[in-house]
Amino acid sequence: MLIIEQMRSEHFSDAEQTLVDYMTENPQSLENMTTTALAQITHTNPTSLIRVAKKLGFKGWTDLKEAFLKEWHYLNSNYNSIDANLPFEKQDNLLSIANKLATLEHNTIQDTLSLLDYQNLMQAQEKLLKAKEIKIFGSHTNAMISQDFVTKMRRINRNVSIASTFHYIDYEAYHSTEDTCAIVISYTGENDIMLKCIDMLRERGSSIISLTSIGDNTISKLSDVTLHITTREKLYSKIANFTSNTSIIYLLNLLYAVVFTHDYDVNLEHIIEVGQIFDSRRISSDIMRENKTQ
Structure with a gap:
């Protein structure tokens, strides 16, 4: 739940409600305001x-002020120039739709980048590198999105698999160990199936990296590390999951990159070596041509 949503649902005394009302109505004034000045x-x-x-x-108060302002700045960023739920209208021509979707995807990646924390990213790298196996837990849609990440990771000889709700997800959680790093993907952060898996993973001593929305959701609380998905979409009154899907793909690409860069030269040499042996695709342009060596 977002802080602004908590403020609307929590019961406050008259004095406390006065403070909350001022915060929500004048967030831009809080940045450099002392507690004494605000009280006055x-x-x-x-x-x-x-x-x-x-x-x-x-x-x-300091922790609340910092978190509230961070949330306010995010929710009021320039991203809203294109509606994440209805990015194009029925009267738009085809090129207009193409342009709007390109802008939306660019905005989404920048939005996701703004939510990244260096310490969290470094912790995620450590847990992925330490793990003997990596398991992705997500809905069927998120599992399909994750397949490219699995392919990339396997190319550098990392043991990665997908546990989706259409497969034996409970068994995958049960058979995990302290050598397992789980990547749990949930936009809402309140998916009951994922929460059940997280409980099991925690019992097994597995480390947990979650990809989920901003705010104080349950999956984020139960994870060792959280990377935030851009949070702009409603649950279903939208054309498609354009922004959440793009954000998830970007974060998975980033996780692959932080693993790859740890042994950059070794991984690159391995990919080239394997490609020279097994990649026999024909090409139609010299741009794609490889200079294979024996």
Whole structure:
């Protein structure tokens, strides 16, 4: 759940509600405002700020302010120039649709990039490199999206498999070990099947990397590392999963890249060596031509 949503659903005292109302109506004013100044403007006591923070699950006012402003900046970024749910209209011509989808995909990748945290990415790299096996847990759609990641990882001799809801997902979680790194993909972060798998994975001592939406969702809480999917789409009143799919693909490509770069020269040499042996595709352009060596 987003902080702004928690603020709407939580019960506050009159003084606390005054603070919350000011935050939601004047977020741009909070950046450089001290607790004393905020208390004076809202005619409240500084201790009320602490109580609001505690009710929303934060240790103190500073943590709440930082998280709230980060969320506000994200939700109000320039991304909204194209609607993630209805990126084109029925009167748009074909080239207009093509242009809008290209812009949407570019915006989505930049949006996902803005949500990345260096420490989280480094932790994800460590867990993937340490694992003897990597398992992807996701819905049937997310499993199909993940297939290219599996192919890439297997090309550099990494043991990666997919456990989707259409296969024996519970068994895959049960047969995982402390040498397993699970990548759990869920846009909502509240998928019951995925939550059941996470409970089992935690019992087995497996490490868990989640790809999920922003906000305080359950899957994110239960994961060792979370990488955020761009969060702009409604559940079903949309043309397609354009942005969430693009975001997931980008994050999986990124995870492959951080594994690859750890042994960059070795991995590149291995891919070239295997390609020289097995890749016999015919080409139609010199751009594709390889200079094979024996």
